[in-house]
Amino acid sequence: RDAFEGLRLMDALIGVKRGVPGAVLPELKQRRVPKKNIDTAVLEVEEPEGSVRSDVSTTNPVPTPPFLGTRVIKGIPLKDYASWLDEGALFKGQWGLKQARTGDGPTYEELVETEGRPHLRGWLDHLQSNNLLEAAVVYGYFPCVSKGEDVILLHEDGSERTRFTFPRQRRGRRLCLADFFRPEESGERDVIGLQVVTVGSRIGEATAELFAANSYRDYLELHGLSVQLAEALAEYWHARVRSELGFAGEDPADVEDMFALKYRGARFSLGYGACPDLEDRAKIADLLRPERIGVHLSEEFQLHPEQSTDAIVIHHPEAKYFNAR
Template identity: 55%
Template sequence: MAALDIVNTHLLEGMKVVGELFGKGEMQLPFVLQSAEVMKTAVALLEPHMEKVEGADSSKGSIVLATVRGDVHDIGKNLVDIILTNNGYTVHNIGIKQPITAIIEAAEEHDADVIGMSGLLVKSTVVMKENLEELTSRGLAKRWPVLLGGAALTRTYVEDDLAGQFDGVVRYARDAFEGLRLMEPLVRVARGESSDDVGLPALKKRRHSVVTVTQTPEDELPARSDVAADNPVPEPPFWGTRIVKGLQLADYAAFLDERATFLGQWGLKPGRGEDGASYEELRDTEGRPRLRAWLDAIRAEGMVDPSVIYGYFPVWSEGDEVVVAHHTGPDGGSGGQVGTERLRFRFPRQRRDRHLCLADFIKPKEWVEETGRYDVLPVQLVTIGDTVTPHTARLFAENKYREYMELHGLSVQLTEALAEFWHSRVRAELGFADEEPDDVDGLFKLDYRGARFSLGYPACPDMEDRHKVVELLRPGRVGVTLSEELQLHPEQSTDCFVFHHPEAKYFSV
């Protein structure tokens, strides 16, 4: 073997060791990505000097990677791309929102060994199931082993529920390094070996345990929970919507959840054992210095274009439903008589515990008829715009993997910070400024009056309601659109209802 080939082999082995250390919790993800950057640079320097053997294929196997139909999230998929590519596999990354037909076409075009599908949304788990059914119906289930990953997936869902209905081989990858460990046996299966002989881990079967939960029959559910009905209703500063632009980064960055950014997005997780760095050490030596540098760069290069569109709407409740009424002004609805129903949201009610429902936090119709007043429902949508996307795409293309992950993760958390910042503004406009927590940690503990609820969460799971939110707010005015899959674009956008009732806190249905 030539000297350069030996060096290249050692680079691959070194990256494998790095991956094993990460899997054991002995190495932080940012440093793993920096190792991948070093390897990529080294290979690029070596390749011009390495002897090309005609007909030889240096790849250890190939995979088509895609984020499934309806899902715009690509950070997890791109991390898999980075790790597999830097460990000798050929990756055909075909992007986001890919239907199964496009995935199959790419797998056929590139003669791929494996298909990998990613997704962040709960809905994406259903799409993955449909994709496996499509592979089976086309007689292609045994042609490509399938690797599935994403935040909403669980191992038992993939390896028990889905595997039990799929004619081929399917496995779950919790992260990019588990995907790496699975690639070799999956490639061997694709090339004709039996799945029993290649060292694939056993399928994780669901453990069935008996849990007794007493639920109230639907026909016996109360019309309303024990939520207090005598709370005062604030006067909104206006009815309808307003647009806010020109927001300063420093204002909403002050509401950034550092822990969610450093741990969840940047992978700065505490090490194991006595010698492992604590979260506080990583926060002070890695997290905060890099955060300051990123905020300076974002400001200097104009990477974000924040906008808020929000409004106050007159409402009442009827059982499990919140009814939005027509009101005066340009945002009052088209042609409806003031005070009559414009649209309504139906929310699920708990079958146990307090039998809570979001509608309980809104005054009932009888109160409106008695007082001649309405309750108020603030609704808001925030975005930091799509201007950050070219910057993350450039970093990924330039193999600056750590910076790519950090900027993408920070953009997600800055969107949440902007939502938190504007929620505090709404509370102030409703007259609750004196009930604010003393510090930012209190915000993340919900130590303030009321709560904001985003669509897709247990208390308001019906994503179809986003059509009604769009009708109320008309976010196209700030460049935000709604896809057929009910996702907001740009990705760095989020909407929510704000409930001002003192007892409004998060609950599970």
């Protein structure tokens, strides 16, 4: 189910191999595949490919960005983005904290108080005292228009700078990311935000040292935390973008609602359902030049250091996550 289950299994396996008294492997789990009854008479028929636009509004106000082009921000303090750390994603998704399936033992809430938060405080203190965080952002705003499935980024004189082509849903609303921007024929310019954030390479080097020293539990905890800190930094900067565009006042007051994405607009990372083409990272890299904050793009279109994320930031009120296929 998660990396920690694998860790427990390996502990048991090594114990059996070394002849530790009482060491046993867990019983094999029976895999069950549920049967699905498909009524072929009611299967939804996919619509053919084409540029039939969705019903997304084209009358929402276009905000005015504080600048056009890019800016670099370095040395962001942990306290600025630590509040954006999603504890649920860290404790459940990364660290594997969960109540025993039998119902015996501590509840998840008790595990959070006795294990999750104490470990988190210890790791954050360790990161601070050892200067392992190098939080930095490069971001920018660019004028743009849409045409079919394309978002065309413009120079200030109106000439084409580059373009992104996104897939369109074949059913339902037939959404495409391009629909969230003013169409070219409207005569209006829209604005698109791009950002790359990183918590730096030192934390990755620290996790690699733990792995090399066979400290697998510490490795998994620190690696999981580093991933979530990069995500927290990305959420923090997205909030900064909403503020600069003038609609941060629409943000919900409860942080859990923030994690549930109940704010205006959306931050789309490449490789996911609405924008699956990782090669588009090269276009973002050309525009933002993230090497200025120590982030580089590999030949496989992966960001290095690993604890980095990129995103297309869309201000449209109807922009929410969806799968295009």
